[in-house]
Amino acid sequence: MSIQTTSAAPALLERFNQIRKRTEIICNPLEPEDTVVQPIVDVSPPKWHMAHTSWFFEALILKPYLPGYEVFHPQYAYLFNSYYNSLGSRVLRHQRSTLTRPPLRDVLAYRKYVDEHVNRLLQELPAKDLEQFRPVLELGLQHEQQHQELLITDIKYIMGTNPMLPAYQPQAARKKQSIATPARFMEVPGGKYNIGYQGSGFCFDNELGVHEVQLEDFEIMNRLVTNGEYLEFMQDGGYGDFRHWLDEGFTLVKEQHLEAPLYWVKQDEEWHRFTLHGLEKVDLNEPVCHLSFYEADAFANWSGRRLLTEYEWEAASQAYPPQQGNFVESGLLEPAAADPAKEGVQQLFGDLWEWTYSAYHPYPGFSKAPGPIGEYNGKFMINQMVLRGGSCATPESHIRTTYRNFFHPDKRWQYTGIRLATKK
Amino acid sequence: MSIQTTSAAPALLERFNQIRKRTEIICNPLEPEDTVVQPIVDVSPPKWHMAHTSWFFEALILKPYLPGYEVFHPQYAYLFNSYYNSLGSRVLRHQRSTLTRPPLRDVLAYRKYVDEHVNRLLQELPAKDLEQFRPVLELGLQHEQQHQELLITDIKYIMGTNPMLPAYQPQAARKKQSIATPARFMEVPGGKYNIGYQGSGFCFDNELGVHEVQLEDFEIMNRLVTNGEYLEFMQDGGYGDFRHWLDEGFTLVKEQHLEAPLYWVKQDEEWHRFTLHGLEKVDLNEPVCHLSFYEADAFANWSGRRLLTEYEWEAASQAYPPQQGNFVESGLLEPAAADPAKEGVQQLFGDLWEWTYSAYHPYPGFSKAPGPIGEYNGKFMINQMVLRGGSCATPESHIRTTYRNFFHPDKRWQYTGIRLATKK
């Protein structure tokens, strides 16, 4: 990771407290029962997220750097380690839902205990000592933000697979009628582009290994693909026509009888979709979301266009600098329709993670850090695809032009969407 | 089912209220988080048990017999039907753990609502009308008692698979030191025996079809097999020697690396077992429990004896009339050591369900009732083995000499144990 930030301890502490508090705000509307289940292996119980992010600070900051620190509970490291082999054995991922105990209130006490000790550490420590662990502390905050996004997607899955379809955040009249924005393809000139993080703030190790790439001219869609456009694909028999699909994707479609994005439900002959505010009619102008890479790619093939590579996406975001995005701070928790009044390329940031046709592999010159931090990203660099730009569940301060998110191509429970490219 | 009971409505109502209340008492020590999980498909979430038993009264009593009754919630029939195809579609068994909603407090409100309406029905109805549904109401109470036993075993499993091994009911110094009771084999004379329920109270349909069987002389062990005796089998390499095992059992042993009963844990070179009161040292004089049929049969083969058939068990319980048993009312929630002072055959009732070497099949003349009641027992009469005598988790008023419990031969999470027989 790259950490050149040198903010003073007080500022850092305030940021720590704000971010930590935000996790609890997200979980506030939940019943204790909601916090313990794991309906699919991808989804972690909210209680687990809350404890795991605390364990991260305990294991990597408090234990090594706060003299005399005593762990909150001797078994929590075993219960709440996610995947760090360097940090000992742990509950297997698919067994996270067996952890009815510790109950929610104990986990909240654990958070409080960790927070108090981090506060003490930051308040009492001589300034120079902070430098020893500032990068890890920063990583802990970024990690917490990542889990905040996962919390939202996991809560959505927990609610959305309950036959009662309970709303996480009921909202009367979520928004006024949306307006259509015609699709246009905007030029991005070819040439040499620098890829990877070159700034002075935080970035993950997978963004390092800055390197030049050579691109040809291409064009990029001015906004995300909409529900209306995707519905055309569906109505044209898109899910039934092998010609549009990668072979493994088409096999999945048949095995799982897929015929629409995740959370879509047909009621009274009309398509609805489950949102965190309850069931809604599908809005044709909003971006289509909760798609697998396979669906995104099949749609692109059907449309005669293609997905971008992650290099093209990064180049385009250099050519069309980010506008205000729909991040988690908007409170919408769902993607919003594009704005017909806007010029240029919209929605590159926020709204939905955009599937690219790039495998999540190391950049040239990538190297893993020694110790547990080295297990953060590198060991997942196989069989996953890169997504770019953040979503309506991403904290605005968490995202960057060079940020590389990654999921297996069959995953649909994240806020994922489609942007098309085409040759000039 | 057979119901000739004619107790007046007030007595019946009191019994109804007592039994319903007992379910809630069992769940009282639970956290809301405990009530929603399903660590294996055999275990149902406690919240589900509480709602399902209420739905049983709603579907089979209130809807048909209480004029103008409105269901508590239109979706609950879908959520809490267990396996009654006659009563509509339902959440699949292995998905019960996805039901974080309705939360526990709604389920408790549902119970209250159903109870109030059953009370109203029984209080207001003309006496003669009661006869219409008295058998189904009685069945509902027996059903509630069955689920009370399942609640205890399921709670034990939920706690016992948590790495923290939380106690359901902490208990300092559970009992004084136990004393050994030497094993003796007691004669049961051969001849004709009547099998099946002939009384005038309640019984399940699977106990009907009374018939004569012809038995030869045999001998029955005076008590259940103890932990000490089972430990000898283990120490003699019992789990590793194919000669003692049914082939499917030995395959299971190897696949799952079994080497001890469920809930046994070796700590500091000594065997402990998880109980509802926490982890305890294994007491050599207590009955060994949480065994599969395969383990029970392998132990019997190793010992040179055999298991009883269900006919032999029923004959023996006629020859050695029941003594006071260790049922759920004792509050022990674990089997207790036999009493060396007692003559005759002990522990036939209570303590542990005894695996018999009898498949759970229809008695001659068995016939299913029409409608949903017909789905109660008959459709499970394949691939399961009969167990007899009730356990320390069974309500005393629920058990009978003719009672036939049944589980697949690999199941270990019930309170199951071993009694041996031998030829004279």
Next chain:
Amino acid sequence: MSIQTTSAAPALLERFNQIRKRTEIICNPLEPEDTVVQPIVDVSPPKWHMAHTSWFFEALILKPYLPGYEVFHPQYAYLFNSYYNSLGSRVLRHQRSTLTRPPLRDVLAYRKYVDEHVNRLLQELPAKDLEQFRPVLELGLQHEQQHQELLITDIKYIMGTNPMLPAYQPQAARKKQSIATPARFMEVPGGKYNIGYQGSGFCFDNELGVHEVQLEDFEIMNRLVTNGEYLEFMQDGGYGDFRHWLDEGFTLVKEQHLEAPLYWVKQDEEWHRFTLHGLEKVDLNEPVCHLSFYEADAFANWSGRRLLTEYEWEAASQAYPPQQGNFVESGLLEPAAADPAKEGVQQLFGDLWEWTYSAYHPYPGFSKAPGPIGEYNGKFMINQMVLRGGSCATPESHIRTTYRNFFHPDKRWQYTGIRLATKK
């Protein structure tokens, strides 16, 4: 096993040579390619059957009793042991199809080698020495006959799952038009019956433990259930109506989309069935075959009757002594229609194995032999149902009134059928 036969060595030798030769005659129409595959785990490759039955004689007769015998190949014991833990490790059952080598011609040479040595042993041995191993030799012959039947059913499966549906034994105009025999129910009086083998010939150990049972009066169908009768069940929606089915059976029906017996194929709106002579139109008067226990039981429930227990079947066959049956010697290799001219109960022997509603459990007093022979039957006494009477693939000399065959209730690849019973 029980062997009191005292036939002289020459007669025994002739029988040995005849039975061994019969195995090769069965395999004669096969291509080498047919002899190596295992389309489902239940089916063994024909080449394996041929080698395994030879290994049985090598391991249990030649090695212990023929001085100086050298095994044909040091690895064959590993390759062709089926399930005898006492006789060393072995290729796992589901990997039998990987054995392309030794090729068929080596297996035939193995058979020849074993046969020659058994001939030498029997010709040269002093008569008194024969008594040492006569029982095992007899068991080897019975074992060979069992595998002959399995060869026929396994070959049928191998051919019947090939999209080309090749005939094993093409047969122009297999038979003249069949005639219907009306169903009648014939009385069998209740009372005491002796169950189990009491003769002086060969029987398996699972037939011993002779014991009395007490039966009530019942009636038995005069012939097997026909294709026509089963078709009525199908046309009445039998496969779709849960009320007729055991729960595990109905689950299977839905999971595997079952709608007809195994080998039934609809062509041009008409039901056909694959036979060893190729595809044929379903003959309404012939017995319905290749059914699971679940299907047999569901049909019985639909018809308002029930299956027999194995005790009832044995009692009925005492009451209605066997007539000439359709065994493998008839060469039909398929069940034949009943004979309307015949009085009494037909088809008890031959044609089809009849599913009984009796689990395959030990008779009272059953005991396993020590050593490998003890693994022959006893370790399979769980989760299987007894079938009685033999089939059109059974050698006539192999079957007895007391013979207990057994399969798991979902199996359909054997020649299995239905006979109904009813209360008087």
Next chain:
Amino acid sequence: MSIQTTSAAPALLERFNQIRKRTEIICNPLEPEDTVVQPIVDVSPPKWHMAHTSWFFEALILKPYLPGYEVFHPQYAYLFNSYYNSLGSRVLRHQRSTLTRPPLRDVLAYRKYVDEHVNRLLQELPAKDLEQFRPVLELGLQHEQQHQELLITDIKYIMGTNPMLPAYQPQAARKKQSIATPARFMEVPGGKYNIGYQGSGFCFDNELGVHEVQLEDFEIMNRLVTNGEYLEFMQDGGYGDFRHWLDEGFTLVKEQHLEAPLYWVKQDEEWHRFTLHGLEKVDLNEPVCHLSFYEADAFANWSGRRLLTEYEWEAASQAYPPQQGNFVESGLLEPAAADPAKEGVQQLFGDLWEWTYSAYHPYPGFSKAPGPIGEYNGKFMINQMVLRGGSCATPESHIRTTYRNFFHPDKRWQYTGIRLATKK
């Protein structure tokens, strides 16, 4: 595909006949039994390969272009279509081993029939008509060559999983003692490279979309990694140390208890490996082979180097032009030790396919052909890794500098090996 070749029909015909004949030569040492099995889903039965390659010519050449052509057998299209949805339904891949019929001799007759008709077509057709289908015919020949390589790897797997470890091609004293070639790292200068096929011969569609890439300086190992080097990794505990592994790879290692390359067997404390010539002692100077991508990557991490990308590999092969390689024509059928006398970079071609750290994705500008040809490559462009350079099982005329082979990262049954790179 790109086909500008304009060789006259006679030359083409001769090539056709040579290539077709080569397939049969490969299968010559097989028993009929060897040709029908499918021990894992990746492996196809040799009989199937022989028929499938013939069906390819029948479906794509003879049916459309030979007037009046009658297919050899109406069901063969169903039996021997591999994955072309455009060409109708087919036997599922994992059921190929059920096809005992047609027997081998029918498949050989099928080959003869197809060959005769292709000969007739090429001999009788007016020259100008050839141009209509010359590209597809060329594709058919390349396809046949691909299946020739698969035949060799599949035969190796079939033999190598047989407990008898039969040799495909026994060979006394395969070679003289090998000599070590020290590892050196050779410079490849960075800069712009053209990637993709620009010649005038045949190439697959996945090599088109020629484009420039920008590379940095790097160094490449002068030969393949040897058994001796890999053994050091093993002896250093490489398979047990998570730090070297991608997470999915390490999970696989634990689940499958991997501890050595495929086909390695420890005998008398010494490592041997199964080859097509039988079991041999591991030669420390020969290239290590039959590794998954995970193993290749873990070895690279352990060694402090890394794998190449496919771009780097292609650039290196421009910098170090191919020397004579060990292809299938050498008859070795196993990789050979490098030559210490040679300068430069050896073994880029032949010996072993080299795993690259590049996902098999479309080049920029890739487009699928319409119709069945479009299903040849494109639909597999997900979750697979690119391998370069051909192997000792590849026909020399089949390989090119730009050739992209691809397998899932867990596959080990191909002739796969490791070449390392490092930053300058």
